[in-house]
Amino acid sequence: MKKISYFSLLFFIISHAIFAQSIDASFSQKKMRKDLELFKNIRVTTNSGLYKYRTSQEIDSIYNWAAKQINNSSTYRDFYNIISQLTDFEGSLHNDTSMSEKLNQSLKTEKSGYFPYPVKWIEGKWIMNYENEKIPLGSEIISINNEKIEVVIKDLYKYYTTDGINKTGKQIGLNYSFSRYYRLNYGLTETFSVIYKEANSNTTSQITLESLSYKNYYINVENRFSKPFDEVNYKNWNDNDIYSYKSIDKFTGILTINDFGMGNEEDQKHLKYVSFLDSIFTTIKKNDIKNLIVDVRYNGGGTDPNDLVTYSYLTDRNFSENKQAWISFNKIPHLKYIESNVPSFLRFLGVGKYNKWFQKEFYIEKENHFYQGPLSEDRKIRKPNKQAFKGEVYLLISPRIASAGSLFASMVAGNSNTTVIGEETMGGYYGHNGHTPFTYILPNSKISTSFSIVNLEQDVPKKENQIYNRGIIPDFNVNQTFEDYLNQKDTQMDFTRDLIKKNLKE
Template sequence: MTKSVITFLFIVSVFMAFGQSVDQPFAQKKMKKDLEVFKDIRLKANSGLYKYRTKKQIDSLYIWAENEIDKASIYRDFYNIICKLTDFEGSLHNSTSLPSKFRKSLREESYGYFPYPIKWIEGKWRINFDKGNIPLGAEIISINNEKIYDIITNLYKYYTTDGVNTTGKRIGIDISFSKYYRFNYGLKDEFIIEYKTIHSNEIKKTSLSSVAYKDFYKNVNKRYSKPFDYVNHKDWKENETYTYEMANKHTGILTVNDFGLGNEENPKHLKYVSFLDSVFTSLKHHNIKNLIVDVRYNGGGDDPNDLVTYSYLTQRNFQENKRAWISFEKIPLLRYIDFWLPKFLRPLFVGSYNKDFKEEFPLEKNGKFCQDENSADHFVRIPNKNAFTGNIYLLISPRVASAGSLFAAMVNGNKNTTSIGEETMGGYYGHNGHTPLAYKLPKSKIVVYFSVVNLEQDVPKKSNQYYNRGIIPDIEVSQSLADFLIHEDTQLNYVLKLIENKDK
């Protein structure tokens, strides 16, 4: 083989490898076309576009995006612009997905990644790895001469939450910090770290060599906190989904980790209802005074599991929501819908969806298509005959979302409830949920997801709850540094001690 042929093959192979990278060149003309399509999709299909932002704020951000494109040159630049726009809307059901070829390329990158997982503990970002060159629990001050809190703020856009909530973003940053850093700052050969060790105010400085994508995630799998916080990232098996136990003769603990148990006819749902009836019959029979309801790791699930559970924890009539609407009569911009069916068959799929939408949202009011009194969401439910009437202690965390946060918001609104923990990523007063749509941008092939139903939840107004935030606990408690080091549950220990002191 001649040298010229070898050189040619080498250049081709490099080009092919580079062509899969998020750092490959991407024409501004293509970016502008996709930004135009993205904006059109949001305006016509996304009922949550102005849920937490004014029209002026949204318009301003699109002007920013247009100006950013004028400075952009690579694919990653455009991806970051779309992530910023998506996150700004404030819906935890929003997401932005790279094409599979880029996701595969990232997984094969052999350098450029920050080596260690980090974790937010007592207001500081700390090293969450005990086998590295920086001590476990060390407070990170800066990376590559940029303050850690500025870095974290720049990475918020990759993990969406409701409203302007930021606590929920820690869930993503805890295990994907290095990937997010790579998205925002590119591949780095090394990282210059300023840090403080535990119990020291001395700022130390060191350099760390970058690692491969796969090696970072190997370290994530070995993170020090995994024995305690693996539940934040767990897919729950049916036998792990809900439990009940007695803490003492006066206090029970009901844990519900997931509402993904199917609808009214599903055997898993029927089994869960039987479980609830057994638990609350026992609570009433034994005159239990205190009930801890732990939903800290509940990311959502199916109706009516959240509502049935609430019927055992309330003394009021209630409904799933006060109001729900979508922003279109028929799904718009069908040519950009991302669906596995061939394009010529998509109208059949979309026609079925449109029929369902028309039946569910028959009332048009000022361009909004709303549910009417016949909707199951407005069915007035009554408390169960065995509903608990004692003291409820609701444990919440940044992991709580979707149906989990709807349930937690309702329980939090009870007069006999004290909520303890950290602000949830799901909103107190409402969210965008139920039906997801996915669109593929024509030039970049980025897929954007969002839920189209704008919901106002059936919860009372409370002075410590804000329209654009998650559920704010009555008593804020997060895991302490001391408990992090021994894998101890600060929040559960706190509530048990609180009940003990009140009982005394």
């Protein structure tokens, strides 16, 4: 009987140790330093985007900062935040930092400590995006727990990566996961002292809000006021929602492309899409449509060659996917730590074929970089389609646009017949890191760090209004107004249609 009690107690202790794990648990500085050293070595040897937007001095400086931060750190959350800051600093929307799945699941079971309501960025202000009796809908948040909202937002930017120093794209993540990010940065918080101003008022009010569980916060997110309008930023597109075309009058049509994830040349989805493009552009030409609105505001990327095939219907020039592309290695570094189901001591057996592919594709060595050769499919010269549109293009963009979506939008924005309307994209105009994702697992913290290894220079012209370390900059910067937010109206589409009418009159 005593033996049974002993093992029952032991099982309880072990179970408690496993299931009570938290990101706020202690984590030794020794383990932090070992993982930080490996993290830096991985980035230097494997990540071609490390110095894309940052000088070597800037990278050295932030790693010196990280080392000093460890001296003042004691928890897993502290270290996770250091790695998140380093990941974001590089400036690539394909960068990602994730804690272990066990700890990620532990967040979802937390019963309190979360800010209760979703917020949203509208007209330069962070507002309450939930109808409730505590804080009126649309009220501007001034501060939370004596921290100005501008400071809070800046602290949370590191959890949602974008290209270069782009900030608009980070709003996509903050609008949805503000409370989760707040918890990661500030820890569990039982109450929140909020100073706010009601809409159209200069008077501030203060209220104390009780925290919610992780689960209940996301229930509120699903019931946010703006969901009918902005769910397009977060949804997984059904096949029949991905693309569409409609004429709105005898002069103007709207082509909407919400995703380029339609497979490669042999995929039936791709073939169906190509047939759709050929059909609608034949109709556009036959009907002598003068103005084409190309709406890619909710296009987060996808697969080649869907973006390139689409562009062939919107250009009069020969083009290629990129001007150049390179990686940092010719043999995969740090194989022991790469994410894989294969035991580390066996990985050398299967890695040979991957190394051979890299060496074949990126065979031109220059200054420790390995460049694609001119015969690569990515460097292939493509021609305009015979049915290519020759009228005025009005390109609608938003912070959601990324990866293949931003490559396509950049190429269209570079055309002389294109007017770009909306908000700066999270994806860069001149290039990005993409194509091939790698994930490494840091051995002590089990933090996974992901990035794409191919440094791409996109085939776009230089333009005065396009900045190297930013997203695509619109010719007309148009944000949803507060009034249109309340009425769930599309400010950008309305602006575009009014602009077309004005241009037709002129």
